[in-house]
Amino acid sequence: MTFIEQWLRSDIKNLNAYYVPESKNLLKLDAMESPFGVPSDLMGEFLKYIEQAEVNRYPDAESLKLKDTLRSLMNISKESEILLGNGSDELIQLLALACNEGDLIMSFEPSFVMYEMVSKYAHLKYHGIKLDSSFDINLSEAIQTIKSKNPKLIFIAYPNNPTGNAFDYDAILEIIKTSKALVVLDEAYYAYSDRSFLSEISNFSNLVVLRTISKIGFAGLRLGLLIGSKETILQLNKLRLPYNINVLTQASANFLLKDKKRIKKNAELLIGERQRLFEELSAISQLKVLPSQTNFLLINCDNAQSLHNSLVENGILVKGFSSDSGLSDFIRISVSVPNENSTLISAIKDYYG
Numbered sequence: 001m002t003f004i005e006q007w008l009r010s011d012i013k014n015l016n017a018y019y020v021p022e023s024k025n026l027l028k029l030d031a032m033e034s035p036f037g038v039p040s041d042l043m044g045e046f047l048k049y050i051e052q053a054e055v056n057r058y059p060d061a062e063s064l065k066l067k068d069t070l071r072s073l074m075n076i077s078k079e080s081e082i083l084l085g086n087g088s089d090e091l092i093q094l095l096a097l098a099c100n101e102g103d104l105i106m107s108f109e110p111s112f113v114m115y116e117m118v119s120k121y122a123h124l125k126y127h128g129i130k131l132d133s134s135f136d137i138n139l140s141e142a143i144q145t146i147k148s149k150n151p152k153l154i155f156i157a158y159p160n161n162p163t164g165n166a167f168d169y170d171a172i173l174e175i176i177k178t179s180k181a182l183v184v185l186d187e188a189y190y191a192y193s194d195r196s197f198l199s200e201i202s203n204f205s206n207l208v209v210l211r212t213i214s215k216i217g218f219a220g221l222r223l224g225l226l227i228g229s230k231e232t233i234l235q236l237n238k239l240r241l242p243y244n245i246n247v248l249t250q251a252s253a254n255f256l257l258k259d260k261k262r263i264k265k266n267a268e269l270l271i272g273e274r275q276r277l278f279e280e281l282s283a284i285s286q287l288k289v290l291p292s293q294t295n296f297l298l299i300n301c302d303n304a305q306s307l308h309n310s311l312v313e314n315g316i317l318v319k320g321f322s323s324d325s326g327l328s329d330f331i332r333i334s335v336s337v338p339n340e341n342s343t344l345i346s347a348i349k350d351y352y353g
Contacts, residue, residue, distance in 0.1 A: 015120060018113075026317040029334040029344060032161070032189075032296050034217035036266045036337075038256065046255055053251040063245045066254045070225055073257050074190070074211065080201050081233035084245050088188060088212040088224030089114055092155070094239045095184060095226075096122035099152045106151035108137060110162060110327060112186065115155040127151070135163040135290070139171045146179050154179060157186040159193050162319070162332050164292030166193055176204050182232075186210045189294040191267040192274070201228060208232060215295055216263055218256060221249045270295050274335045280345050286352050295335045304329050307351055314347045 005013070021030065038046055060066075067082045076082065085091035096105065096118045105119040109128035119126035129145055132138050146154065154175065159166040176183045185197040187209055197209055208228035213221060223245065226233070257263070277297055282289045286302040301307050308320035308331055318334075321327035333344065 011120065015117070018117070021317065023317050026312065026315055027336075027340055027343060028317050029336055029340070030317045030319040030332070031219075032215055032294070032334050033219045034215060034266065034270070034295065035340065036217045039259075039262065042256075042259070046252075049255045050248065050251055053247045055247055057247070058243050059245060059247040059250050061243055063250055066245070066250050066257075069254050069257045073260055073263070074198070076198065076227055077202070079230075080198070080227050081230045083226040083228075083233045083237055083240065085224040085226065085240070086244050086249075087214070087222040088186070088210050089118075090244065091210060091224050091226045092184075093118050093121065094236060095153055095182070096124055097239050098236060099124055103152035104149055105153045105155065106146065106149065106181070107155040107157075108142075108160070108167075110135075110325065111155070111157050112161050112188075124152075131160075131163070135160065135165055137167045137171050137175075139168075139174060142171075142175060143178055146175065146181070151179075151181045154181045154183045155186060156183065157188070158197065159189050159293040161188065161294065162296075162298055162321075162327065162330075164290055164294045164296060164298050166195065166293045169195055172197070173200070176200070176207055179206065181206065183207050184210055188212050189215055191216050191263070192271055192295050193293040198227065205229060205232070213253065213257065217266060218253065221253050223249055223253050267295075269337075270335050273338060273341050276338075277333070277335060277341055277345070281348065284348065284352055287348075296332055297335065298327075298330055298332050300330050302352075304331055307331060307348070310351045311344075311347055314350075316344055316347055318344075 063084050070076065070082060083091065085094065092114055101123045102125060104125045104127060105115060106127050106129065107115040108131050116126045116128065127149055129142055156172060183206055185207065187196055188211065190196055190211055197207065201207055201209060208226055210224065210226050212224040274292060274297065278289050281287050281299060288300040290298045305320060308318060311318055319332035321330055335341065
């Protein structure tokens with residue numbers, strides 16, 4: 001037995017690292033990124049702004065300017081407080097660290113895999129409540145399970161990843177009302193959805209909202225935010241590592257996120273393209289495309305694995321699922337700009353003949 005095998009926490013050996021497939025030279029439609037980078041007409045001004053970043057100094061520990069920019073972009077009330085993370089993943093982990101060893105994290109399945117992964121990292125228990133055949137919440141079953149198992153944290157992706165749908169708003173309110181857990185509404189796809197729980201934070205002391213800028217064009221900056229009451233964020237901030245938002249991320253985000261009109265316009269373009277993809281792919285008899293309030297579509301396919309392989313061979317990377325995931329008959333595609341979406345549509349039509 002090697003030194004690391006003897007030294008390492010035993011349960012870590014049985015975990016798999018988060019897998020990111022190779023995407024070089026492929027049309028990348030697998031990770032729900034936005035196709036819009038820094039606009040060419042802003043590049044010069046952006047670079048001048050970045051030049052002013054003092055990389056020899058520690059960043060602003062509280063990221064005060066950036067928080068003000070985020071409040072303006074997302075219409076966050078001054079009554080709520082913001083906690084920033086190095087991506088929303090760090091904030092999920094921070095919430096887990098606030099629990100006692102052996103506490104229970106609960107979510108709905110299928111959903112974002114990091115909820116379960118982080119529970120294992122933090123020596124917590126995890127329970128996933130299965131969604132129904134329409135990938136929706138069975139409220140009576142959920143309430144019964146929550147009452148019997150008494151979780152410390154409940155993560156609800158709204159809209160959900162990888163299914164793309166937004167659960168019934170009133171059903172989630174009922175879960176918040178009847179639970180003693182801290183309920184985390186993960187609104188990673190808020191820009192593409194009809195509703196939000198931001199306005200409910202003042203009504204429920206056990207509610208926080210998690211967001212990210214990854215889906216609106218800035219995945220490379222790794223910036224997430226947790227929004228909650230001032231009391232909640234004050235306590236959770238004690239678990240945040242110092243200087244966790246680096247100088248370049250703060251400067252880049254503070255500049256780019258001020259372009260609110262362009263960000264909204266880009267989101268509207270993707271919503272329109274989402275509808276076009278939905279209609280054109282739904283016309284293929286071998287596919288069943290699920291309605292979505294995100295920047296991706298989940299599609300039930302004949303020969304899903306074969307289709308996935310064919311698309312890769314034709315230079316297009318979409319998300320496939322393992323045989324034990326319960327989604328082996330599905331692929332998930334990110335919505336992109338019109339020409340890239342057309343390339344995808346043509347490749348799928350060619351595959352099915």
